[in-house]
Amino acid sequence: MLHVATFEQAKNLLELKFGKCHVGKEPIALIDAVDRVLAQAVVAKEDVPGFDRSTVDGFAVHAADTFGSSESMPALLRNIGEVTMGEICELRCERGECVAIPTGGQLPKGTDAVVMIEKTEDYGGGLIGITKSIAPGENIIFRHDDVSLGEEVYSSGKRLKPTDIGALAALGITEVLVAKRPMVGILSTGDEIVPFDTTPQIAQVRDVNSILLAACVTQIGGHARRYGICPDDDGMLEKRITLMARECDAIFLSGGSSVGAKDALKRTVETLGEVYLHGIAVKPGKPTIFGEVEGKPLIGFPGHPAAVYFIYDLFANPLLRSMMGEIDPLPSPCFRAKLASAIPSNHGRQEYVAVLLTIEEDCFVARPLMSKPGLITQFARADGYIEVPRDCEGFSEGEQVTVFAL
The missing domain is CATH 2.170.190.11 (Molybdopterin biosynthesis moea protein, domain 3.)
Structure with a gap:
C-alpha cells in the first residue's frame, strides 16, 4: 500500500533535503544576463544620473x-x-x-x-x-535621484528582467556574476514508450513527458539533457541513472513511479541512493517519488503528461529556482472567476483542475476541463487551473474561485 505525504509535507521535505543544494557561479556579459539569477549583489559605483x-x-x-x-x-x-x-x-x-x-x-x-x-x-x-x-x-x-554611489541596486538571488539589464547598463556595468544553469537529466521509462517522432504501434505511446519536462526546464533557465527511453529493467535503469547522477545537477524520471509489479524505478533508486517519499496526496500526481542519488536530487514523475506538468510546477520548478539561489520569485498570475460547472469532492487529496477562461458580462468564467487521465491535448488548451484543498468538498456552480495562470 502506498503511504502518501500531504502537499505541505512534500514541500517541506524538498526544502529540508535540498534547500542548500546550489549550482555554481559564473561571470557573464550583461547583454547575455536576461533571465539569469544574480549570484552576488550589485552595488552602484557611481551616481545615476551623474548630473542635474x-x-x-x-x-x-x-x-x-x-x-x-x-x-x-x-x-x-x-x-x-x-x-x-x-x-x-x-x-x-x-x-x-x-x-x-x-x-x-x-x-x-x-x-x-x-x-x-x-x-x-x-x-x-x-x-x-x-x-x-x-x-x-x-x-x-537631480544627480543621484535614481541611484547613489554605494547603493545596493539588486540583491543576490534576483532574476534579471530586460528592464534590469537596462538599469545595469545605465550604471556602466558590463558583466555580472550569476548562478550557473542547472543541468537536468531527463529519462522516460516504460516498455510501452517510443520516441515522439515515430508512429506508435498498438499498446505503445509516444514519449511526451521528456519533451514536456525539457521545455519546462529550458523555460526556467536550466539546461535539459534527455537520456532517451529506458525499459522497466533494473539493470538498464541502474546504468542510466548512474550516468545521469555523474553528469547532471538534478535527475527527472517519468513513467515508472506507479505502484505495481513493474516498479523497477523505485527499486533502482533505493539501490543507488535513497527514496525519501513515494506518494503525495495530490491529484493528479499521487505516485510521485522524491529521492537522491550521489547527492543529486531526483524526482520520479507519474506517467500522465498533465500529472507531470503539475508535479513539475508544484515541486520541481521551486527546486530548480532554489538551486539557482533565486529568492522571492513572483507568484503565478491569478484571477477571480465564476465557476461554470460544479467540481465535486476530491476524495481527500489536494486537487488541481485545468480550466478554460472566457469573459462574459465583463467577468471571467472558468470552465473545468474534466478530461480523462493521459489526454494531453485537452490539458494543453487550458488557460489555468483551480486548486481544490484536500479538506474541501468541492466547489458549486457559480461560485467564485481563484484561477492560477498556466
Whole structure:
C-alpha cells in the first residue's frame, strides 16, 4: 500500500533535503544576463544620473522669479544662452535670467527649475515671458535621484528582467556574476514508450513527458539533457541513472513511479541512493517519488503528461529556482472567476483542475476541463487551473474561485 505525504509535507521535505543544494557561479556579459539569477549583489559605483538635468524642453530658471506669473501678467526674464546636448554647461544663471534647455540637458549653475516651452513666450531681443508659476525642483531630475554611489541596486538571488539589464547598463556595468544553469537529466521509462517522432504501434505511446519536462526546464533557465527511453529493467535503469547522477545537477524520471509489479524505478533508486517519499496526496500526481542519488536530487514523475506538468510546477520548478539561489520569485498570475460547472469532492487529496477562461458580462468564467487521465491535448488548451484543498468538498456552480495562470 502506498503511504502518501500531504502537499505541505512534500514541500517541506524538498526544502529540508535540498534547500542548500546550489549550482555554481559564473561571470557573464550583461547583454547575455536576461533571465539569469544574480549570484552576488550589485552595488552602484557611481551616481545615476551623474548630473542635474531637465525632463522637458523649456527654460532653466530661478523658480522664485516665476512666482505670481500668469498669462495676463508674465514674468519677464532675459535669455543668456542655450544648453547643448552632450556638452558640459558652463553657464551661470543669475536672478532675472533664464537659459534655453532641451530634454536631458544639464542644468545651468544657479537654476533650480525648468519651465516647459509651452508656458513661455518669446518677445524677441532675448526677452522671454513666463506664463506659469513653478516650484523649485519642478521638471528636474537631480544627480543621484535614481541611484547613489554605494547603493545596493539588486540583491543576490534576483532574476534579471530586460528592464534590469537596462538599469545595469545605465550604471556602466558590463558583466555580472550569476548562478550557473542547472543541468537536468531527463529519462522516460516504460516498455510501452517510443520516441515522439515515430508512429506508435498498438499498446505503445509516444514519449511526451521528456519533451514536456525539457521545455519546462529550458523555460526556467536550466539546461535539459534527455537520456532517451529506458525499459522497466533494473539493470538498464541502474546504468542510466548512474550516468545521469555523474553528469547532471538534478535527475527527472517519468513513467515508472506507479505502484505495481513493474516498479523497477523505485527499486533502482533505493539501490543507488535513497527514496525519501513515494506518494503525495495530490491529484493528479499521487505516485510521485522524491529521492537522491550521489547527492543529486531526483524526482520520479507519474506517467500522465498533465500529472507531470503539475508535479513539475508544484515541486520541481521551486527546486530548480532554489538551486539557482533565486529568492522571492513572483507568484503565478491569478484571477477571480465564476465557476461554470460544479467540481465535486476530491476524495481527500489536494486537487488541481485545468480550466478554460472566457469573459462574459465583463467577468471571467472558468470552465473545468474534466478530461480523462493521459489526454494531453485537452490539458494543453487550458488557460489555468483551480486548486481544490484536500479538506474541501468541492466547489458549486457559480461560485467564485481563484484561477492560477498556466
